[in-house]
Amino acid sequence: MQIAVASGKGGTGKTIVSTSLAMCAPGRVQYLDCDVEEPNGHIFLKPDLATSERCTVIIPQILEEKCTYCGKCRDICRFNAITLFANTIMTFPEMCHSCLGCFRVCPDDAIVRSEREIGMLESGMAGDISFVHGRMRVGEAMAVPLLKAVKKKADKNVLVIIDAPPGTSCPFVEAISDADYVILVTEPTPFGLHDLKLAAVVLRNFSKPCGVIINRADLGDARVEQWCQQENIPVLLKIPFDRKIAEGYARGQCLVEIRPDLRPSLQALIEEILA
Amino acid sequence: MKEIVILSGKGGTGKTSLVGSLAYLAENKILVDCDVDAADLHLLLDPKPRSSHEFRSGVKAKVISDQCSGCGICVDLCQFEAITMDFAGPTALMNPLSCEGCGVCAHFCPEQAIVLEENYCGDWFISDTDYGPLVHAQLFAGEENSGKLVSLIKRQARELAEQTGLDLILIDGAPGIGCPVIASLASVDTVLAVTEPSQSGWHDLERVLDLALHFRLQSFVCINKWDLHPEMAASIEIACVERGIEVLGRIPFDPTVIECQIQGIPVVCNEQSPAAGAIREIWQALSSRQVNKE
Ligand code: SF4
Ligand code: SF4
Ligand code: SF4
Ligand code: SF4
Numbered sequence: 001m002q003i004a005v006a007s008g009k010g011g012t013g014k015t016i017v018s019t020s021l022a023m024c025a026p027g028r029v030q031y032l033d034c035d036v037e038e039p040n041g042h043i044f045l046k047p048d049l050a051t052s053e054r055c056t057v058i059i060p061q062i063l064e065e066k067c068t069y070c071g072k073c074r075d076i077c078r079f080n081a082i083t084l085f086a087n088t089i090m091t092f093p094e095m096c097h098s099c100l101g102c103f104r105v106c107p108d109d110a111i112v113r114s115e116r117e118i119g120m121l122e123s124g125m126a127g128d129i130s131f132v133h134g135r136m137r138v139g140e141a142m143a144v145p146l147l148k149a150v151k152k153k154a155d156k157n158v159l160v161i162i163d164a165p166p167g168t169s170c171p172f173v174e175a176i177s178d179a180d181y182v183i184l185v186t187e188p189t190p191f192g193l194h195d196l197k198l199a200a201v202v203l204r205n206f207s208k209p210c211g212v213i214i215n216r217a218d219l220g221d222a223r224v225e226q227w228c229q230q231e232n233i234p235v236l237l238k239i240p241f242d243r244k245i246a247e248g249y250a251r252g253q254c255l256v257e258i259r260p261d262l263r264p265s266l267q268a269l270i271e272e273i274l275a
Numbered sequence: 276m277k278e279i280v281i282l283s284g285k286g287g288t289g290k291t292s293l294v295g296s297l298a299y300l301a302e303n304k305i306l307v308d309c310d311v312d313a314a315d316l317h318l319l320l321d322p323k324p325r326s327s328h329e330f331r332s333g334v335k336a337k338v339i340s341d342q343c344s345g346c347g348i349c350v351d352l353c354q355f356e357a358i359t360m361d362f363a364g365p366t367a368l369m370n371p372l373s374c375e376g377c378g379v380c381a382h383f384c385p386e387q388a389i390v391l392e393e394n395y396c397g398d399w400f401i402s403d404t405d406y407g408p409l410v411h412a413q414l415f416a417g418e419e420n421s422g423k424l425v426s427l428i429k430r431q432a433r434e435l436a437e438q439t440g441l442d443l444i445l446i447d448g449a450p451g452i453g454c455p456v457i458a459s460l461a462s463v464d465t466v467l468a469v470t471e472p473s474q475s476g477w478h479d480l481e482r483v484l485d486l487a488l489h490f491r492l493q494s495f496v497c498i499n500k501w502d503l504h505p506e507m508a509a510s511i512e513i514a515c516v517e518r519g520i521e522v523l524g525r526i527p528f529d530p531t532v533i534e535c536q537i538q539g540i541p542v543v544c545n546e547q548s549p550a551a552g553a554i555r556e557i558w559q560a561l562s563s564r565q566v567n568k569e
Contacts, residue, residue, distance in 0.1 A: 009313045009315070011288055015475065037451035037452050037453050037482075038284055038452065038479045040479070043475050043478060076382055078333070078334070078376060078377055079377070097375050100354055101378070101382065104383070136452065136453065138486055138489060139486065140453070141453055142453070143453045165451070166312075166313070166450055166451070167312035167313055167451075168312055168416040168417065169312045169414055169419060169421050170417060171453075172312075172417075173372055173416070173417040189533055189536050190315075190318045190537060190539065191315045191318060191536060194313070194315060194318055195313045195315070198313055198416060201416055202416040202417060219530060220533055220537065221537050243503065246500075246528075247504050249473055249475075250471075250472055250473035250476075250503060251473075251504070
């Protein structure tokens with residue numbers, strides 16, 4: 001069972017919700033931080049990151065001594081990652097999507113596999129929670145290969161909580177694609193509503209069941225709730241604005257540590273989703 | 276011409292509210308919303324579209340079922356798990372959301388049963404607002420290439436600014452540190468990074484500042500909602516100074532910001548708002564630093 005916690009945009013409190021759910025979940029639980037551009041879950045769960053591995057993608061390396069400059073590799077590459085002028089051939093690894101097309105078309109076995117590091121995959125235990133996150137290298141443009149690597153660590157036998165990246169583009173879709181349920185965290189503001197609508201459209205296209213948590217529920221207006229009602233999307237929980245939460249958040253404390261009184265409602269929420 | 280980009284690492288730090296206010300304060304400028312995944316600036320600026328354009332980028336593979344023999348070669352070739360077999364046919368089935376448009380399947384299909392179709396993945400607009408022209412876009416859900424769309428709207432803004440003699444491009448940057456942010460940084464003069472006084476705010480800010488450093492850009496910081504955690508705000512300031520980065524100002528937590536968002540106006544329009552006062556000071560400081568540089 002996978003529950004993804006997402007929000008049309010970051011900063012709505014997605015991470016305090018996802019980390020708190022992991023802390024309240026019954027039985028064994030795994031937490032995957034798929035927000036590889038800005039992973040923050042570790043700040044709240046404070047895992048002991050015992051293992052760390054480099055995450056790499058395959059890129060071509062061209063052996064000039066074998067290359068006949070036929071240009072076939074350049075022609076198949078749709079990402080302009082290979083150029084050829086007269087007798088000089090060059091690759092641009094940061095443009096490469098690792099489709100392996102060039103490897104397959106080279107008639108002279110002049111291309112060998114090399115790799116490029118896109119980030120680190122780190123994992124360990126945070127109390128009883130098994131924790132995994134990906135940390136993208138600064139200056140790296142592609143988030144999806146690292147995100148996929150984080151998702152591959154999902155344990156099929158336990159409840160998995162996924163912290164999904166913000167937005168509604170490719171990384172978000174990849175993060176939620178295997179989830180059984182998606183929780184959208186939003187704020188009762190025009191920005192919150194606008195971004196919630198975009199995310200909800202994607203989930204509908206995938207026929208993913210979803211529910212909404214409204215954070216800072218008393219700072220704004222009623223339009224988010226009205227919209228959820230109208231669209232038949234359940235509002236699972238409303239978290240009021242509380243300076244204590246904001247301050248605790250600032251220090252890197254989980255929601256349930258700051259407000260233990262919210263624990264029963266979070267537990268009930270998970271049980272309802274699991275049922 | 277100057278280009279200033281406002282970045283925040285992650286959304287929700289009040290970046291767009293700040294950009295909305297700077298849009299009100301700055302003169303003779305064009306606005307660009309580079310958050311093409313979840314553009315929000317238009318909610319504050321009430322743009323009237325002048326023109327709308329389709330954004331096409333890359334290709335997606337499509338199977339012509341009648342021609343497909345169901346050999347399965349394409350399934351093995353695709354590195355993105357975008358092709359499955361429909362054993363009823365049997366024919367190949369493409370999942371357009373996973374397809375990266377590499378074209379390898381089409382190249383090797385023995386029956387020439389795969390075509391590559393141009394991908395229509397978003398729309399972009401040039402609009403008029405009360406505060407000047409705005410170039411903005413919406414990428415369709417689940418699409419990639421947001422970096423290309425960001426580069427495109429920035430190029431459009433630059434051309435428009437040149438044609439109409441505007442001397443400032445004010446950019447609401449994309450979230451994160453990946454492709455769209457890197458694209459929003461191209462040809463920028465100054466980065467203003469907005470953060471919140473929290474550990475995750477600092478963590479994200481460091482990554483944004485690293486990125487700005489990577490591209491050798493002049494950066495400034497401002498701390499939003501600083502009074503939610505004054506000690507953390509102070510340690511962020513110290514850490515910025517240690518990195519040689521000036522903190523231009525602190526904006527207090529102010530419910531007026533949300534009220535103005537609900538009304539759909541920039542917060543500086545509200546003379547009484549404490550946040551508005553702080554934003555004015557930040558803008559003054561930013562403008563004077565710009566002059567000093569020259
Ligand atoms: S692996 Fe694909 S994307 Fe990379 S260089 Fe070769 S053809 Fe281009
Ligand atoms: S396909 Fe092989 S031989 Fe031809 S140019 Fe590329 S690397 Fe050289
Ligand atoms: S390679 Fe071509 S013929 Fe074979 S399954 Fe794929 S589409 Fe069909
Ligand atoms: S174009 Fe590339 S990514 Fe798309 S289905 Fe074909 S092999 Fe897969």
